[in-house]
Amino acid sequence: MDRKKIKKKQTTLSDIATTVGVASMTVSRVINRHGYVSEETREKVMRVAKEMNYRRNGLARNLKRQRTETIGLVLGDISNPYSTELARAVRETASTRGYNLFICISEHSAKEDIAAFESLANHGIDGIIVATRSNKAGDEYLRGIVESNIPVVVIGRDFRHETVDYVSADNLRGGFEATQHLIDLGHERIGFIGATLSGGASLKRLQGYLNALGEHNISVDERLITGRKEAITDVPGYSTEKIGFEGMKRLLSLPNRPTAVFARNDFTAIGAMSAIKEASLRIPEDVAIVGFDDIPLAIHTSPSLTTIRQPMRLQGQIAAEMLLQKIESEEKSPREERILNCELIIRGSTVLSKH
Amino acid sequence: MDRKKIKKKQTTLSDIATTVGVASMTVSRVINRHGYVSEETREKVMRVAKEMNYRRNGLARNLKRQRTETIGLVLGDISNPYSTELARAVRETASTRGYNLFICISEHSAKEDIAAFESLANHGIDGIIVATRSNKAGDEYLRGIVESNIPVVVIGRDFRHETVDYVSADNLRGGFEATQHLIDLGHERIGFIGATLSGGASLKRLQGYLNALGEHNISVDERLITGRKEAITDVPGYSTEKIGFEGMKRLLSLPNRPTAVFARNDFTAIGAMSAIKEASLRIPEDVAIVGFDDIPLAIHTSPSLTTIRQPMRLQGQIAAEMLLQKIESEEKSPREERILNCELIIRGSTVLSKH
DNA sequence: CAAAATTATGTTAACGATAACTTAATTAAC
DNA sequence: GTTAATTAAGTTATCGTTAACATAATTTTG
Numbered sequence: 001m002d003r004k005k006i007k008k009k010q011t012t013l014s015d016i017a018t019t020v021g022v023a024s025m026t027v028s029r030v031i032n033r034h035g036y037v038s039e040e041t042r043e044k045v046m047r048v049a050k051e052m053n054y055r056r057n058g059l060a061r062n063l064k065r066q067r068t069e070t071i072g073l074v075l076g077d078i079s080n081p082y083s084t085e086l087a088r089a090v091r092e093t094a095s096t097r098g099y100n101l102f103i104c105i106s107e108h109s110a111k112e113d114i115a116a117f118e119s120l121a122n123h124g125i126d127g128i129i130v131a132t133r134s135n136k137a138g139d140e141y142l143r144g145i146v147e148s149n150i151p152v153v154v155i156g157r158d159f160r161h162e163t164v165d166y167v168s169a170d171n172l173r174g175g176f177e178a179t180q181h182l183i184d185l186g187h188e189r190i191g192f193i194g195a196t197l198s199g200g201a202s203l204k205r206l207q208g209y210l211n212a213l214g215e216h217n218i219s220v221d222e223r224l225i226t227g228r229k230e231a232i233t234d235v236p237g238y239s240t241e242k243i244g245f246e247g248m249k250r251l252l253s254l255p256n257r258p259t260a261v262f263a264r265n266d267f268t269a270i271g272a273m274s275a276i277k278e279a280s281l282r283i284p285e286d287v288a289i290v291g292f293d294d295i296p297l298a299i300h301t302s303p304s305l306t307t308i309r310q311p312m313r314l315q316g317q318i319a320a321e322m323l324l325q326k327i328e329s330e331e332k333s334p335r336e337e338r339i340l341n342c343e344l345i346i347r348g349s350t351v352l353s354k355h
Numbered sequence: 356m357d358r359k360k361i362k363k364k365q366t367t368l369s370d371i372a373t374t375v376g377v378a379s380m381t382v383s384r385v386i387n388r389h390g391y392v393s394e395e396t397r398e399k400v401m402r403v404a405k406e407m408n409y410r411r412n413g414l415a416r417n418l419k420r421q422r423t424e425t426i427g428l429v430l431g432d433i434s435n436p437y438s439t440e441l442a443r444a445v446r447e448t449a450s451t452r453g454y455n456l457f458i459c460i461s462e463h464s465a466k467e468d469i470a471a472f473e474s475l476a477n478h479g480i481d482g483i484i485v486a487t488r489s490n491k492a493g494d495e496y497l498r499g500i501v502e503s504n505i506p507v508v509v510i511g512r513d514f515r516h517e518t519v520d521y522v523s524a525d526n527l528r529g530g531f532e533a534t535q536h537l538i539d540l541g542h543e544r545i546g547f548i549g550a551t552l553s554g555g556a557s558l559k560r561l562q563g564y565l566n567a568l569g570e571h572n573i574s575v576d577e578r579l580i581t582g583r584k585e586a587i588t589d590v591p592g593y594s595t596e597k598i599g600f601e602g603m604k605r606l607l608s609l610p611n612r613p614t615a616v617f618a619r620n621d622f623t624a625i626g627a628m629s630a631i632k633e634a635s636l637r638i639p640e641d642v643a644i645v646g647f648d649d650i651p652l653a654i655h656t657s658p659s660l661t662t663i664r665q666p667m668r669l670q671g672q673i674a675a676e677m678l679l680q681k682i683e684s685e686e687k688s689p690r691e692e693r694i695l696n697c698e699l700i701i702r703g704s705t706v707l708s709k710h
Numbered sequence: 711c712a713a714a715a716t717t718a719t720g721t722t723a724a725c726g727a728t729a730a731c732t733t734a735a736t737t738a739a740c
Numbered sequence: 741g742t743t744a745a746t747t748a749a750g751t752t753a754t755c756g757t758t759a760a761c762a763t764a765a766t767t768t769t770g
Contacts, residue, residue, distance in 0.1 A: 010503060010504070011503075053499060053502055053503050055476060055477075055499070055500070055503045056477060057418070057477075057479065058474075058476075058477030058478050058479060059414050059417050059418040059423075059478065059479045060418050061477075062414050062478075063412070063414040063415050063418055068414075068478075070474065070478070078433070078439045078442055078443060078458075079436070079439050079440070079443070081434070084433045084434050084439065085434070087433055087460065088433060088434070088460065088462070091460050091462070092462075095467065095470070100459070100470065100471075100474040101459065101460070102457040102458070102459065102474075103433075103457070103458040103459070103460070104455070104456065104457065104458070105442065105443065105446050105456070105458070107443070107446070107447075112450065115450070115455065116455075119413075119425065119455040119457075121410060121413075122410075122411060122412075122413025122416075123413050123414065123417075123423075123425070123478060124412065124413060124414045144408060144410070145410070147408055148365055148366075148408050148410045149365070270655070296652075297651075297652050297655060300625070300652060300655055300656055301655055302657045
């Protein structure tokens with residue numbers, strides 16, 4: 001075959017320089033609108049640059065300038081409205097401040113977490129926001145990144161480091177309020193779906209649940225707490241519905257089944273609702289249910305889902321601001337931590353609608 | 356303040372080389388596991404690299420190697436399940452083939468489209484998949500990118516170029532089948548929400564609707580076609596629900612209102628359903644409704660939504676494969692076009708459930 | 711009108727990594 | 741035991757851009 005693709009090289013500054021008959025530095029000045037260039041030269045250079053379809057090589061530029069004006073965001077799961085709202089807020093804040101955003105997805109895999117961190121760090125990104133689930137291998141790698149002086153901010157996940165800022169919803173309080181709401185409605189046998197106690201209640205939402213029970217002297221029944229062990233799995237997005245479905249079935253099969261359930265997130269709650277309906281029980285009369293996150297779907301389920309709304313956009317915005325601050329400041333600032341309030345949204349899955 | 360942050364520079368190959376007492380090329384060989392190095396030297400280098408927390412500078416590396424093993428994906432809207440499934444499939448395919456994926460969001464803004472293209476191109480990305488809505492300024496910029504020999508594949512959007520591959524769902528046929536389904540159910544006054552005829556039915560789904568009506572000799576009533584003009588707006592994600600809601604209200608206020616409606620996508624359909632319910636009409640008895648996309652929410656609405664399912668993952672996978680093929684092939688291959696079949700999913704919004 | 715400031719351009723040396731080449735010592739082959 | 745192959749390094753140039761400095765012409769200032 002003689003129609004091999006001759007990898008036509010990109011036009012470079014010096015290509016233009018040669019054509020116009022100036023030094024490449026002059027061309028650089030024109031391209032960057034910076035420094036003295038005569039109007040005549042500028043026009044000539046611009047014309048030739050356009051003709052030759054010049055595109056600046058960012059690799060070389062960033063290598064020389066030692067910054068990229070780009071930040072990275074690593075998400076565990078892009079199917080979750082929580083993640084997407086986060087991403088949108090981060091992008092918006094970054095964009096306003098003149099930064100580009102590259103998003104990487106890790107699909108809750110430690111290996112992909114590392115691949116994402118590495119890839120971003122390698123590209124000389126100015127800073128990274130991490131919103132994946134914590135896991136050992138990933139965290140270890142992340143620590144290396146932090147220690148090589150790349151600014152990092154984490155959202156809603158464990159990771160302690162003296163220079164890493166932290167943003168999160170108040171999951172502890174949210175979990176507490178969800179449970180409190182059910183207690184206020186008179187429930188005493190309240191289940192939890194989405195985690196087990198074996199991990200020592202590392203999940204803040206579960207801890208909030210336990211705290212609420214404790215405060216009202218309701219004894220904890222471990223059989224009412226169900227869910228797969230807290231660990232990185234290859235389960236993406238919507239499959240948490242399955243955890244909710246199976247967890248609820250387990251709870252319903254108990255000799256003394258709960259009258260209310262708090263699910264660790266809305267997808268889990270929706271799965272649980274399916275199980276309840278399948279058992280021909282009514283929501284909320286037979287089993288009341290509270291979720292967490294207030295995803296857009298929550299208002300469209302039947303009955304609509306009572307849930308804890310967390311400020312997704314705000315978390316993204318604050319994280320981005322923190323990161324940019326770190327990137328741009330000369331001073332080394334102390335670790336900052338922002339924990340944002342959640343809000344109980346009461347809907348039909350706990351309280352019969354009035355009409 | 357004297358605790359100014361001394362921007363500790365990253366460790367470089369030659370830092371390690373100096374410490375160990377070898378040439379930086381030797382260190383490079385160790386790091387890249389490529390070329391001859393004695394076991395003794397390798398171990399020493401590895402140890403020092405670890406101690407000094409070495410991280411390879413990808414900018415320099417990629418600049419020299421002229422490739423990054425990274426591809427970019429530009430999405431108009433990340434809140435849409437269509438986009439997220441696409442992204443996941445693209446990531447998976449890319450990852451399997453050893454490529455990283457950077458995702459950019461443009462929020463349906465021409466300016467941000469351009470910013471995303473530019474940023475990706477500048478970073479020397481090996482190729483770009485574009486799944487934004489077409490718009491003049493953005494397309495013009497994209498054309499420049501294509502002409503500077505960066506491989507590009509577009510998904511489900513207009514963009515004609517002899518070297519740009521194209522993947523899409525068969526929107527024309529999908530629109531036809533959605534309408535056909537309603538006709539089969541006996542409907543004759545069928546509305547369309549989400550676009551107007553003024554743009555000359557550039558929207559394939561609308562064209563499919565028109566074709567189906569034509570085939571059954573149902574005359575087109577322009578008052579039954581409603582929606583905002585096809586254009587880039589700053590309206591993100593879920594707000595298409597609003598278009599559906601308002602469009603439906605307009606249709607319901609007609610003297611001779613439609614008995615069925617085809618909405619350009621599921622969010623629009625859901626908005627329309629709200630309007631129908633608000634008017635105290637029944638779905639599907641008074642107004643039947645069909646959406647498009649089969650988003651996860653579609654099964655959870657009440658009644659559940661009849662819709663056209665498009666193969667989101669498949670589109671992403673094929674696009675990624677096409678792009679990687681372009682990137683890796685030496686030969687210049689002719690433009691390829693893949694149009695994928697859609698599937699009608701019949702649910703409660705058009706047919707009363709049987710129980 | 712000399713000194714200072716401004717404008718316009720060129721030169722040089724990185725940024726950090728690596729491909730391509732060279733040198734030299736070992737080991738294998740015939 | 742001489743030639744060829746393998747192993748283990750080092751040297752040089754370059755990827756494309758830009759910061760920093762240097763030069764020279766022109767303009768402004770006092």
